[in-house]
């Protein structure tokens with residue numbers, strides 16, 4: 643299987659759940675960035691908890707920026723046959739989706755039917 647996804651794992655050294663999560667990623671040939679978040683006063687820990695919506699156990703895993711959860715969540719994805727698909731997706735897929743969303747917002751017709759007459763004149767001239 644070819645792994646294109648960007649994988650980030652926040653860990654605490656010596657944590658057995660982190661080791662198991664990394665073992666599964668290794669088995670999938672998934673390269674991952676490991677961030678040591680053991681210092682609970684440090685920026686990496688704060689970043690981990692913030693990105694994980696308050697989850698404060700190790701590990702916390704992200705695939706293409708999507709929060710997966712901890713060791714159990716990763717193994718559950720594998721058991722459900724969903725992990726390979728996530729790992730095969732390149733990070734740009736998420737980026738492209740974000741761009742499309744921004745483009746959609748800019749082109750939304752609501753901007754052209756503004757109640758502000760100046761805005762309507764602007765759209766009459768410039769489209």
Ligand SMILES: N[C@@H](CCC(=O)N[C@@H](CS)C(=O)NCC(=O)O)C(=O)O
Pocket residue numbers: 654657658659660698699700701711712713714715
């Ligand atoms: N069920 C969790 C277990 C995670 C867990 O309990 N990790 C331990 C470390 S191995 C932890 O974070 N303990 C709290 C701490 O170290 O502050 C998972 O699937 O990741």
